[in-house]
Amino acid sequence: IQNYLVNLTAQMTISPQYAQVGVITYSGNTIANGGVILLNSNANYTQLMNAINGLTWTNSTGQTTSDIAAAYHVISNVMLRPAQGWRYGPTFVIVLSSAFNSTLYNGTYNNAEIQHLDSMAHIYGISLNGYGTGSQGFLTHYCQTVVTVSSPTALTVTSATSMNMISAIDSQYKTDRFPPLPPLSSVQADFIFVIDQSKEMLASDFAAIKTFLVTFVMMWDSQNIGINGSQIAVVSYNSQSILTQSSFSLNSYTNGQDLATAIGNLPPILSAQPDSDIAKAIKYVNSYTLSAAQGRRWWKPAFVTFIGVAQNLTNPLDQSQIDMLNANSQTFGFDYFEYPTTFQYLAQITGNIDLVERISDFDFSKPGVQNYLTFVEYIWRDWANSNSKRR
Known part of the structure; x- marks a missing residue:
């Protein structure tokens, strides 16, 4: 996954004026320690690449569910704020999921968290193992668009799944409306x-x-x-x-x-x-x-x-x-x-x-x-x- 993110972001111009990239890693009951990269943490691609490669892996053996609602909360309430580099412009959240199901936080699927993030960003989900998809799948519930790959290693920047997602993001970006800049x-x-x-x-x-x-x-x-x-x-x-x-x-x-x-x-x-x-x-x-x-x-x-x-x-x-x-x-x-x-x-x-x-x-x-x-x-x-x- 780190290799995929490094190669994906290499196609962008990383800077405060162009593309900014944040990363959050999460598991069944927590946001992973050392697993958050804020949008304004890295001013260029080299810094971003080093930050991605420096993300720590969390051993979640035995956990089959993930608390995606907690991740959504952190994204919309912490990461997507001007103080963390968010610019109110076109925003894309890509969920790379390997969980069998979602933790039932407060006994619901957290519609409020979903609606909040939906109002701020376009959300794409990629199931890395085929779970959580379909009309009743938790990933389908959380993401506006969901696709599947057979395994994490099958997700490469040249794979059809990734190319289609990039094309969709490019198309969406061109139709989005940037918030107007103030007069100088x-x-x-x-x-x-x-x-x-x-x-x-x-x-x-x-x-x-x-x-x-x-x-x-x-x-x-x-x-x-x-x-x-x-x-x-x-x-x-x-x-x-x-x-x-x-x-x-x-x-x-x-x-x-x-x-x-x-x-x-x-x-x-x-x-x-x-x-x-x-x-x-x-x-x-x-x-x-x-x-x-x-x-x-x-x-x-x-x-x-x-x-x-x-x-x-x-x-x-x-x-x-x-x-x-x-x-x-x-x-x-x-x-x-x-x-x-x-x-x-x-x-x-x-x-x-x-x-x-x-x-x-x-x-x-x-x-x-x-x-x-x-x-x-x-x-x-x-x-x-x-x-x-x-x-």
């Missing part, structure tokens, strides 16, 4: 743009980035900038240091016009060094820019966006600092000159190649910019809908 102007968040001003960054390039930032700011009403709306900070750096003369904090400006003017006045700092010290920039953001004294609001989401140009780093990345950054913010990277090495270290920082865009300019019509804006809207919608906001 309604987003309230802390934005930190971290700009590499090493040798590759010419004055004309820096001017183009400032134009992008001003256009970004102007998406909000001027009065929706500040402590009660969105805040923006800029951190510039090169191979030597943080360029404080070309940086400002989140709480530096309280209205859109002043903020746009400040961005326009940021001076380009020309460097003779082709490398950059992004490790120092990350540490600076963690210790300084993301502090309450500089305006960080822990009750709003934070977006840290890197604009990288250097092909080489002055100092190696510090994974502990990267982990701290990703624990406290949503990270995104723009590889401004589309260099493979720049893309590589930005992907390490964000933890996901899908959160790095290769981009030669910041024209708002370009897919790279639109993907970034959609990323912001998705995160804000899920944050705003969550019942467990940090306060």
Whole structure:
């Protein structure tokens, strides 16, 4: 089963913006210890594959029934919540069952649990041994669609059963309606743009980035900038240091016009060094820019966006600092000159190649910019809908 899940999910793009995968293992009387993977536990396929392979097997010898109702309860009440990564979009639950029957929890088949999960997801059941199917089967009662394989080893990604299920999910996904994204102007968040001003960054390039930032700011009403709306900070750096003369904090400006003017006045700092010290920039953001004294609001989401140009780093990345950054913010990277090495270290920082865009300019019509804006809207919608906001 682990091998099947690894091969099945390999066909997807695993990321917070595309497919997310959760796993729950259960038996006759319990949710298996160490057998739950939350939707937002893994930001890319490699992490997910390792998590699936790390699931522990529970010896249920002698148990012929399973408490599928308890599993449904955990899925709909714990896993399918924004705090655990659920995005209110198309959701598919695939039940891989090997039980002879269902535990009769409270003497019923738990219609309330079934209806609750039905309202949130499409549910497919695969009997791994032929039990629980048919009009009176427990699996048929719990799942909207049920198919059968002769044994667990018969379930492979190329088997007819799996191919038919994938086709059905693909068809259903295309007819589902995504919940609408909020307008970008309604987003309230802390934005930190971290700009590499090493040798590759010419004055004309820096001017183009400032134009992008001003256009970004102007998406909000001027009065929706500040402590009660969105805040923006800029951190510039090169191979030597943080360029404080070309940086400002989140709480530096309280209205859109002043903020746009400040961005326009940021001076380009020309460097003779082709490398950059992004490790120092990350540490600076963690210790300084993301502090309450500089305006960080822990009750709003934070977006840290890197604009990288250097092909080489002055100092190696510090994974502990990267982990701290990703624990406290949503990270995104723009590889401004589309260099493979720049893309590589930005992907390490964000933890996901899908959160790095290769981009030669910041024209708002370009897919790279639109993907970034959609990323912001998705995160804000899920944050705003969550019942467990940090306060």
